[in-house]
Amino acid sequence: MRKSNFWGLLFVSPFIIGIIVFFVFPVLFSGYISFTKWDMFNPPKFVGLKNWIDSVTNPVFWISFRNVFYFALIFVPLQTIFALIIAHMLNHKIRLKGFFRACYFLPNITPWVAGAIVWKFLYGYDFGLINHILRLLGLNGSYWYDSEKWWVAIGSLALMNVWKGMGQTMVILLAAMQNVPTEIVEAAKAEGAGRTTIFRKITVPMISPMVFLTMILSTISAFTAFDVFLTMFDVYSLPDRNSVVNLMVYREAFMYGKMGPASTLAWMLFIIILIITVIQRKFEKRWVHYEN
Amino acid sequence: MKTKYIKRYFYYIILAIGAFIMLIPFLWVFSNSLKTPENVLRIPPQYIPNPLTLENFKIVLKELSFMRYMANSFFVVIMNLIGTVFSSALIGFGFAMFDFKGKKLLFTLMLATLMMPSQVTMIPTYFIWSKAGFLDTYAPLIIPGFLGQATGIFLFHQNYKSMPNVLYESALIDGCNPLGILFRIYFPLSKPTVMTLVILTFIGAWNNTMGPLLYLQTREKYTLTMGLLTLNSSPIAGANMGVRMAGAVITMAPVILVFLFAQKYFVQGNISSGVKG
Numbered sequence: 001m002r003k004s005n006f007w008g009l010l011f012v013s014p015f016i017i018g019i020i021v022f023f024v025f026p027v028l029f030s031g032y033i034s035f036t037k038w039d040m041f042n043p044p045k046f047v048g049l050k051n052w053i054d055s056v057t058n059p060v061f062w063i064s065f066r067n068v069f070y071f072a073l074i075f076v077p078l079q080t081i082f083a084l085i086i087a088h089m090l091n092h093k094i095r096l097k098g099f100f101r102a103c104y105f106l107p108n109i110t111p112w113v114a115g116a117i118v119w120k121f122l123y124g125y126d127f128g129l130i131n132h133i134l135r136l137l138g139l140n141g142s143y144w145y146d147s148e149k150w151w152v153a154i155g156s157l158a159l160m161n162v163w164k165g166m167g168q169t170m171v172i173l174l175a176a177m178q179n180v181p182t183e184i185v186e187a188a189k190a191e192g193a194g195r196t197t198i199f200r201k202i203t204v205p206m207i208s209p210m211v212f213l214t215m216i217l218s219t220i221s222a223f224t225a226f227d228v229f230l231t232m233f234d235v236y237s238l239p240d241r242n243s244v245v246n247l248m249v250y251r252e253a254f255m256y257g258k259m260g261p262a263s264t265l266a267w268m269l270f271i272i273i274l275i276i277t278v279i280q281r282k283f284e285k286r287w288v289h290y291e292n
Numbered sequence: 293m294k295t296k297y298i299k300r301y302f303y304y305i306i307l308a309i310g311a312f313i314m315l316i317p318f319l320w321v322f323s324n325s326l327k328t329p330e331n332v333l334r335i336p337p338q339y340i341p342n343p344l345t346l347e348n349f350k351i352v353l354k355e356l357s358f359m360r361y362m363a364n365s366f367f368v369v370i371m372n373l374i375g376t377v378f379s380s381a382l383i384g385f386g387f388a389m390f391d392f393k394g395k396k397l398l399f400t401l402m403l404a405t406l407m408m409p410s411q412v413t414m415i416p417t418y419f420i421w422s423k424a425g426f427l428d429t430y431a432p433l434i435i436p437g438f439l440g441q442a443t444g445i446f447l448f449h450q451n452y453k454s455m456p457n458v459l460y461e462s463a464l465i466d467g468c469n470p471l472g473i474l475f476r477i478y479f480p481l482s483k484p485t486v487m488t489l490v491i492l493t494f495i496g497a498w499n500n501t502m503g504p505l506l507y508l509q510t511r512e513k514y515t516l517t518m519g520l521l522t523l524n525s526s527p528i529a530g531a532n533m534g535v536r537m538a539g540a541v542i543t544m545a546p547v548i549l550v551f552l553f554a555q556k557y558f559v560q561g562n563i564s565s566g567v568k569g
Contacts, residue, residue, distance in 0.1 A: 001393045007470045012398060013385025016377045018439025020400050026416035027408065033415065044436045084308060086465075099348045102555055105312035105317065109551045111499035114540040118321040121533065129320060147418060163314065197396045224409040227501050231521065249411045255508070259415050266411040273409065 036261040044260075050133075051264040061265070064243045065272070067154050071244070072222035074158035075165075079218055080211065082162065082167035088199065090170075091177040102175075105167035112164070116231030119160050120145065145232050150241040157232055161225065169214045176210035177203060205289040212288045216280055223273050243267045320545075322399055325537035327347065332533045351564055356526060356535070358542055360512060361519035365498060365546075368515055372497040374439030376444050381482070383440045384448025385474045389460065395506050402442050410502070418506055428509040431501065432458050437493070444473040444489045451485040469568035495558075516543045 009016070033268055034051055036044035055061050086104060090097055107115065123131050123144035131141030144156040188198050226246045231234075233242055235251060245265055253262035324332050326341040352358045370407050386392075387399065421432045455478065463473045479486075504518040515523070518541045527533040551558055 002389065008390030008392025008395065009495060010385050011470070011474075012383050012392075012440075014438065015386075015398065015440040017400075019398065019405070021420065022417060022436055022439070023401065023405050023408075023413065026413035026420075028439065029416040029419075030412050030436040035523065039545070040415075051439060080569045082310075086307070089307055089534070092300070092303065093304065094307070098306050098555070100311055102552065103314050105555075106548065109495050109499075109547050110318075110499065110544050111517050111520075111547065113501055114321075114518045114544040115317065117523075117536050117540040121324070121537070122317060124549070127335060129316075129337060132335060132337060161319070167314075196310070220407075221337040225410075230501065242460075246409075246411055250413070253415050253418075263412075263415055266409065266414070266440065270409055270412055273407075279296065290380075 004035040016152055017171060030263045030266065033259050034267050036260050038259040040259055043053065047260065051260045055264050055268060058245055060240045060248070061245075062153070063150075063270075064245045064248050067150065067242065067244050068223055071154050071158045071225070072219055073162075074155055075161045075222050076215060078159075079162045079166050079169055080215055083166050083173055083214070086166075087170045087173040087177055088203075101167075101171065102120045102281045104170055107164045108167040110164070112227035114230050115164060116228070116233055120232065123156060153233075153242050154244075160232070161222070161228055164228070165218060165221065170213055170216060171219060174205060179208045179234055208288045212280075212284055214279060219276060219280065220273055223269065223276070236273070293472065311510075315389060318544075321540050324534055325541045327401075327534050329532050329534055332537070336450070348532070348534040349542070351528060351532075351535050351541060352538045355528060356539070357511075358516065358519055358539060361514050361516045362542065362546075364430075364513060365515040368430055368500075369497045370495055371430070371434040371491055372437040373493050375547050376433060376441050376493045377486055379438050379440045380444030380473065380489060381448050381479055381486075384445045385452050385470075385478060387445065387449045388452035389470070402445060405442050409490070414502075414506070421507065427507060428513065429507075432507040433503045433515075437497075441493075447489055448482065449535050451482045455481065484557065487554065491550060491554045491558045494550055498547050518545075 009226060012221035015117055024133075035046060035048060035203060036064055037047050037050075044101070087270065121127070123146075124145050125131060125141060125146075128141075128144075130144070143152070145153055147153045147156070184202055184206075185198055187204055193201070225244075229244050229247050231252075233247070237256070238247060238251070246269070249262045249265045249269070252258045252265065323339065323341055326344050326346070327338065327342075328347070329344065329347050331338050331341065356439075387395065417432075421427060426432055429465050459477060460473060463477055464470075468476065499517060500515070501517045502522060504515045505521065508514055508518055520539050523529045523536055529539065
C-alpha cells in the first residue's frame, strides 16, 4: 500500500462526487425535509415535529407497518427454509446440478413487472391456473392478490416474493456449505457419524453465520420491497388495508406532492430496519456459531 | 447402501418438483403468449397452444411500440455498462492501491449506501434532477453509473488487492504512471470481475422500474419495464391477455438469455456481493 493523496483521491474522485451529490446531500436534505411542509416548487416551510406526529397518529401508517411486518414474517422464514433444503440437496453428488441451480435462480433475474403480469394471471379468480387446480381437487377457488382480506392479498405477494428471492439465498447457502472443510466431515464419518448427524452437528453450525446473514438481508429486502407492490397492486387506487410504507412514500410524494410527510415515512422505515437489525444481532449470539 | 440410493432418488424427485414449480410461471407466460385471444381465457386451460399464433408478438412490437422500448432499454443498459465498469475499476483500484486522506470515511459511506433504503434519498435525488433540468431524459438513469456503484467498487477492490505487488512496482519502474498501470496491466487481468459486473449491471439496469417511473414522461422514451407497467392502460392490451403475456416474454427474454450464457459469472458475483456487500 502506497501513501499518495494525489493518486488516491484522483482515482476515487468520481466516487467522492457521486457520494456527496447522490447520498450525503440527499440523506441530510431528506432529514431536513421531514420537518417541513414542502411541495418541491415553493421554498420548504419549517413545521417542527408535525409530520412525525401526523404519521404516528395516522391509522393507515399503522396498517402499512402491520402489512410490512406480516409480509416479512411469511417471506423470510419460508425463503430461508426452502433455500436451506434445496441447498442441502444440491450439496450432494447430484447430476444436472447446474440445471437445477439455474431453474431456482431464474425468477431472481426476471423483472418484477413481467413476473407480476404472469402471477396476476396465475392468481386470477376465473381463469387462473391456481384456482383451476384447487377446483380440480374439489376445493373452492379464492381471490388472491385482489382479495378483500388484507392477509390473503399481502400473503399471496409474500409467496411470490419467495419464488422470486429464494434462488439467491440458496446459492449463497450452497456456497457456504461447500466451504465446510472436508477434513471435519471425514473425521466425523470415521467416528461413525451418520449423514443426518453430520448435517445437524457440523454443517448447520458451520454455515449458521451465513444463514444469519441471509436472514438479515432478506428481512431488509422485505421491508424495502417496492417493485412487487407497485406491480401487483394498483398504486393509484390502493385500498388502505393493502397499504405498505414504501407505497405510502411514493404516493405522498409523487401523487399528492407532500414531500414532508413522505420523507418522514421514509425515515421511519429506515429507523425500523435499524431496530430490527439490532434485535436480530442480539439474538444472533444464541444460535450462531463463529470460528475463532 | 440401498437406503443411500433411495435417498438419492428422493432428492432428485424433490429437486425436480421444486424446479418445475419455479418454472411454471415461465412456461405459462410463454404458452399463453402464443395463444389466440379465445384460447387464453378458457377453462379447463389449454396447456399447449393450438393453434399457435405470433399475432400477440406482432401487436406488441409494432402497434404498442415495444420495438422502440427495447431499443431504449438497450441504450440505457449499454450506457450503464460503460459507466459502471469504467468507474468501478477506477475507484476500486484507488481504494486497493493507495493510502489517502479520508479513505476510511469514504469506505464507511460506501457501506452505508447499501444499508439506506432508496426511499430516503429518492425525493432529494428527484429534486436535484428536476433542478438540473434533466427530467424526462435518460441522464438520471445513466449518470449515477459513471460515479461508481458500491458492488462494482467492492468487486474490483477485492480483485486488485489480491494481485501481486510486484506487478505494480515493475510497471512503475518501467515508467508507467498509475493510470496506465490500471488500464494496461490490471484491467486486462481482471476479466472475470469485469464479466461479473457486466452481468450484474445488465440485469440491474434492464430490470430497473422505479427509475423510469420517476424520470421518464414521454412515451417514446419509455424502457421496456415502463412500457410493460403501463401496458394495462392501453385498450388493445387491456382487453387481450395474450398481448400482455407477449409483452412480458419480450421484457424477460433478454435478461434470461444473458443469465443462461453467463451463469457462472453471475452466480459468483451474487455470492460475493450478497455476502460481503
